[in-house]
Amino acid sequence: MKKSYTKGAKISNSKGSRKTILNFLKGLLKKGSLDAVLIPMRVPAGDSYAWVLIKDKKLLDDANPIAPIMPVQGANALSSCTKKGKGNLKIAALMRPCEIRAAIELSKLNQVNLESVTLISYDCPGALPMSDYLQDPGEGEKVFDSLLKKRDRDVESVKPVCGICDNFSILPASDLHFGLSADSRDNILLIPNSKKGTGLLNKMDIKPSEDISSWAKNIEELKKVQEKKRKERFEYVKDMVEGFDSLVKTFSACVGCHNCESVCPVCYCRQCYFESETAKPDIESILLKTKNRGSISLPADRIMFHVGRMVHMSLSCVSCGLCTDACPVSIPVAELFSYVGDRTQQTFEYRSGEEKGEPIPMKTYRKEETKGINELVKGAEG
Amino acid sequence: MKPEGKDNFTPKIVGYLCNWCTYAAADMAGSSKLEIAPELTVIKVMCSSRIDFNMVLTTFFNGADGILIGGCHPGDCHYDKGNYYTRRRFALFKDIMKILKLDPERLQLSWISASEGNRYAEVVNSFTEKIKKLGPNPLNGNPYF
Numbered sequence: 001m002k003k004s005y006t007k008g009a010k011i012s013n014s015k016g017s018r019k020t021i022l023n024f025l026k027g028l029l030k031k032g033s034l035d036a037v038l039i040p041m042r043v044p045a046g047d048s049y050a051w052v053l054i055k056d057k058k059l060l061d062d063a064n065p066i067a068p069i070m071p072v073q074g075a076n077a078l079s080s081c082t083k084k085g086k087g088n089l090k091i092a093a094l095m096r097p098c099e100i101r102a103a104i105e106l107s108k109l110n111q112v113n114l115e116s117v118t119l120i121s122y123d124c125p126g127a128l129p130m131s132d133y134l135q136d137p138g139e140g141e142k143v144f145d146s147l148l149k150k151r152d153r154d155v156e157s158v159k160p161v162c163g164i165c166d167n168f169s170i171l172p173a174s175d176l177h178f179g180l181s182a183d184s185r186d187n188i189l190l191i192p193n194s195k196k197g198t199g200l201l202n203k204m205d206i207k208p209s210e211d212i213s214s215w216a217k218n219i220e221e222l223k224k225v226q227e228k229k230r231k232e233r234f235e236y237v238k239d240m241v242e243g244f245d246s247l248v249k250t251f252s253a254c255v256g257c258h259n260c261e262s263v264c265p266v267c268y269c270r271q272c273y274f275e276s277e278t279a280k281p282d283i284e285s286i287l288l289k290t291k292n293r294g295s296i297s298l299p300a301d302r303i304m305f306h307v308g309r310m311v312h313m314s315l316s317c318v319s320c321g322l323c324t325d326a327c328p329v330s331i332p333v334a335e336l337f338s339y340v341g342d343r344t345q346q347t348f349e350y351r352s353g354e355e356k357g358e359p360i361p362m363k364t365y366r367k368e369e370t371k372g373i374n375e376l377v378k379g380a381e382g
Numbered sequence: 383m384k385p386e387g388k389d390n391f392t393p394k395i396v397g398y399l400c401n402w403c404t405y406a407a408a409d410m411a412g413s414s415k416l417e418i419a420p421e422l423t424v425i426k427v428m429c430s431s432r433i434d435f436n437m438v439l440t441t442f443f444n445g446a447d448g449i450l451i452g453g454c455h456p457g458d459c460h461y462d463k464g465n466y467y468t469r470r471r472f473a474l475f476k477d478i479m480k481i482l483k484l485d486p487e488r489l490q491l492s493w494i495s496a497s498e499g500n501r502y503a504e505v506v507n508s509f510t511e512k513i514k515k516l517g518p519n520p521l522n523g524n525p526y527f
Contacts, residue, residue, distance in 0.1 A: 241482055244527075304436075344474060362471065
């Protein structure tokens with residue numbers, strides 16, 4: 001059983017939550033408790049954000065710990081530097097909860113090494129859709145700033161999948177958490193959630209002595225509201241994927257660019273089956289298929305690609321919504337995958353990105369399976 | 383040639399059978415001269431856990447009306463634990479087919495050991511009957527898939 005942490009430290013928020021977070025990280029770099037920080041930074045053109053691993057304290061001033069958009073999944077950035085094993089650097093990664101969950105999934109698949117990484121999360125207000133932000137980045141920043149100042153979740157301007165997110169706060173996997181929606185906007189709660197997190201606070205001489213129950217209660221209430229919204233939205237999404245005809249309709253505009261796959265943090269395979277030579281049939285087999293089925297749309301496997309991806313990664317889907325952002329024809333891929341993912345994860349009694357050590361469902365088994373699984377394989381015994 | 387109506391419809395059924403048990407059971411059923419529905423095309427696999435959902439999908443999308451997966455009884459796997467993985471994978475396949483309403487009844491898993499020739503014939507015959515009742519795969523003739 002994981003030890004639960006119920007205390008936090010209140011730190012003043014007079015300079016704004018972003019500055020407060022940056023100052024804390026700078027302090028850690030100064031003390032040498034951390035060697036580098038993985039954090040988003042606005043690109044010179046001002047219309048996007050990039051992940052930067054920063055060792056130089058001065059550069060941290062230009063970083064933006066809470067970026068309004070999510071052009072690259074933080075888990076991908078983390079994977080790109082820790083995939084081949086842990087280094088000597090002590091890294092802190094400041095990421096959205098969905099990015100942390102993706103990182104946990106990737107660590108189970110040996111694509112991320114978390115040994116020298118401290119995961120820092122915060123109460124995420126959601127992210128803006130890329131398309132909206134790109135139209136006017138300046139306006140986007142303003143909209144997002146106002147979201148950050150609110151205590152409630154405003155779902156109007158964020159990505160649809162953020163609007164129905166019910167896992168936007170502290171996670172079992174986060175080492176340290178910034179409770180932004182504390183009682184008053186004057187304070188931020190700094191909550192240690194693991195030995196690593198407690199260690200960092202000790203180095204900074206911050207004592208987590210405040211009770212966090214009122215913050216936690218607020219988060220619980222917000223979560224309940226979100227859960228309800230999620231359910232309502234899924235009722236609608238359901239109709240988009242149920243049955244062959246709706247599936248064809250939903251994906252009819254798909255141009256087969258595979259953007260959704262390449263941005264997906266948990267679609268990690270070095271080579272995807274659908275891009276391999278095996279998936280590219282020769283003329284003879286195309287003709288045979290046409291004969292068998294009466295017709296075939298080309299390039300083949302357009303819809304099979306999406307169904308195949310649902311099977312391969314719905315159990316690990318963290319509902320980050322990058323796929324929808326990347327879709328050139330605005331198919332609500334993320335909501336479809338969230339819906340399917342929620343249901344398959346329920347069957348396997350698994351929640352993606354929650355527990356660090358737990359293996360992904362397809363890499364393990366039980367001799368006596370759970371009720372959900374037994375129900376589905378009923379009839380195999382005869 | 384497209385199947386004409388449910389009544390005189392000859393289904394195409396593909397059976398992925400484990401080399402160590404169900405395939406041997408099929409062999410036994412054959413040598414015992416049992417009556418087995420002829421619509422099943424057998425593909426031998428070294429282990430039922432070798433079957434990925436892409437194989438299942440490809441089979442369905444290429445015009446099969448039903449798929450039978452045959453493996454060893456839990457606990458009897460030639461590779462010790464292969465069929466435990468099969469069970470999980472199959473549950474996932476079935477769950478996705480259920481969620482997407484892609485006719486989950488067209489996919490069946492059966493544990494049939496090497497000595498169960500009779501059971502093999504029974505399973506194949508009843509599955510074929512079931513598919514005949516279900517009719518042709520609705521994907522056939524859909525030009526967008």
